[in-house]
């Protein structure tokens with residue numbers, strides 16, 4: 164039996180990376196090691212990195228000095244490993260410039276980590292580089308180690324075949340491959356037994372999920388049969404891969420949440436073509452219209468890039484127009500920055516930083532107006548909300564989300580807690596967040612919460 168090591172994992176980037184960190188944590192715990200939350204305590208520091216956005220990469224490089232100091236403080240008796248997309252992408256740069264890094268491991272080689280980490284406790288004479296791509300690796304049957312909670316993320320597929328010109332995911336995470344329906348369902352059953360009530364199915368392009376003849380709608384149907392799982396979310400679908408079956412699941416399956424994060428990226432057809440997105444602005448608007456007809460009350464969020472190479476001011480205006488036409492509930496907006504290795508990195512980044520910033524501000528302003536108007540329109544309405552966490556601002560309040568992904572805050576009360584589904588009447592809207600009073604608690608007869616009953620508000624916690 165080998166020595167138990169204390170493992171500290173720091174994660175950057177998207178939910179896929181958070182899931183992978185849980186996956187790696189699960190494998191190392193199975194190998195008799197222990198997770199810790201304090202870097203100073205750790206025998207092994209693993210940094211799960213992201214290469215999709217430049218600032219995530221810069222943050223990791225900035226942190227490396229901190230890890231080196233922690234290793235020096237232990238006279239070198241510490242293993243430092245860099246995992247994830249950045250390691251796949253920048254392995255030489257990392258190992259050459261940072262000799263104190265002991266291992267670099269890409270997203271397809273995590274099964275090797277327990278063995279390599281054990282080897283490194285015996286000798287640190289060489290750096291391990293585990294960056295081979297594996298077209299079939301989907302980590303079926305490896306269960307992540309999660310903290311308890313209400314919502315769990317479940318990766319259903321890895322990689323992407325789309326080759327959008329600005330993106331390096333197909334190069335860092337490889338080609339698409341899906342887990343089997345059975346394996347995803349088994350993981351969801353396990354999560355239900357651990358007390359999770361909601362799952363979010365994750366993939367770079369979830370609606371191209373494929374297990375033999377079974378597509379994403381079949382997976383949604385199968386997961387919805389898991390007893391104890393009350394809600395299913397997914398992210399992100401690609402606008403070009405929508406099927407009628409998927410729309411039907413959203414419309415008719417009460418467990419499938421009525422929210423779609425649908426990346427638009429741009430609203431001009433020439434720019435969409437250079438981005439290689441595979442749809443036009445008309446296709447995108449028609450898809451949203453159809454979804455709103457089929458799935459009343461559906462909420463939309465999106466991603467948009469401004470200042471893509473060759474995008475003119477007039478073309479950007481079309482993005483603004485489409486945003487105003489579609490009226491998303493919320494949007495993640497970015498200035499374009501080239502990612503080394505992506506096709507667009509070879510093109511001239513010809514929109515000036517000042518102009519990119521002007522476009523971004525115009526977009527944020529337009530979206531904020533819509534976000535406020537849409538949130539204000541919810542006041543007086545009623546939403547079924549799954550309570551998830553203590554509110555970040557006030558320990559006397561709990562926050563949850565509606566099926567359409569509205570963030571809703573309610574006062575604490577002994578009759579409900581995180582994990583409870585409540586009906587909430589909305590009294591106020593503050594930016595995207597709604598506040599309201601609970602009018603019904605699942606499993607409680609309505610008369611127990613009479614019309615004049617008010618949930619007591621706990622005192623504000625200082626700070």
Ligand code: SF4
Nearest residue numbers: 323325326327330332
């Ligand atoms: S769909 Fe496009 S943006 Fe999304 S991961 Fe695939 S290549 Fe990247």
